Amino acid sequence: MFLRRTVVGVSVVLLALFAASLGGPAAQAAVVEDLQQVAAAVAPAEYAELAARVNSFTRLYQVEEGDTITGIARNFRINRELLAAMNDLEVEAVLSPGQFLVLPYEPERTYEVVQGDTLWEVARAFGLSVAEIMAANGITNPRTLQVGTVLTLPEDPVRREDKAVMRPVSRSRLTSFLWPLIGAITSGFGWRNQEFHHGLDIAAEEGATIRAAREGTVAFSGWRNGIYGRTVILDHGDGYRTVYAHNRDNLVTAGEFVDAGEAIALVGSSGRATGPHLHFEIWKQDQTVNPLRLLGGMPDK
Structure with a gap:
């Protein structure tokens, strides 16, 4: 009830x-x-x-x-x-x-099956039961999961408010990212007026520390353009990149390798920004994805 x-x-x-x-x-x-x-x-x-x-x-x-x-x-x-x-x-x-x-709010979650996946591993990674995934996708035999199948993932009916960070399925492309900054989300991923917003805007005080969401190599560090301002881009080596924009100062240079959670920049309002905040994007190949799909639970401040 x-x-x-x-x-x-x-x-x-x-x-x-x-x-x-x-x-x-x-x-x-x-x-x-x-x-x-x-x-x-x-x-x-x-x-x-x-x-x-x-x-x-x-x-x-x-x-x-x-x-x-x-x-x-x-x-x-x-x-x-x-x-x-x-x-x-x-x-x-x-x-x-x-x-x-x-x-x-996320209207629908999906996952594309890759080589080596089993329905049991996918269910465990997303906190679901095999029966729930089978029912949502009309699957009658859980052992006939085919590579390339796009599964619809129903909401977990027993999700706890303190649910742990999503666990990756072994041998698959599922992954999770750390929050680069803790603060109020002032704008989400999706259409905003007449523009598509490709990431999350996370507000914080000027000079707050921005951290790498995953380990990777610094692909870019500098002034990107009049919109993004001072920006850091990390290449994570598996088709994923993360973008950290509107920074006051960048703390890393191109070519450096950084660990997950390492300080890479300070919050600012460079570029087209109405106040100090981080604009954070996650790219998979050449397309942005909703960061909320890959970020774990928001940790304590």
Whole structure:
């Protein structure tokens, strides 16, 4: 049984599907059909900030009496530290009824099967059961998994709010990345107004330390352009690259090898940035991917 939840979003259809995917009828969720309706409940500046953060990978939630960060995270099956960080709050922060929170949301997870994978390994890596993956993909024989098959991964019905970092499937291309910076996520991956935002914007104080999300070689360190500003790019040697932009100072030079978690830059606002933050991207071959798919749980500040 899930608690009643108040969700605000741009698309009624998407929100209805979101509520239904959590296990309860969509009619039980108090859905606001138009984000403009939120304008009557908050100051113009707050409304503009909220509207800018709503995209395909976020939802707005209106706090109800008795809500807590931990309780909301449990109900929506998301990491509580991530939820707190996205809203610049502590996990134990006292919430006020009517307050709006930004929730992370991923409509669908998929995984492409590679040589050596088994259904049992994939299920274990994503915290699912073999039966759940079979049901979601119409598989009748778990031993006939074919290379190149794209599996739809359902949400884990027993996900804990403190679920560990995703474990990689042996011999596969699954991987995980460390958070390069701990702070409020001010913009997610996806369409933002008329532009596609290729990464996460993570706010922090000027001069905060940015760390390598994985070990790799520094492919670029310097002024990239008027948009990205001072940037570091790491090549991880397996088709993945990470980009760290808007830096005040870069602490590494091209050709260096860095370990995961090593300091590589300091937070700034170089390039096209409205304030100090890190713009973080993950590239797989020649395409950006949503960092939230590969980042582990947000650690404590």
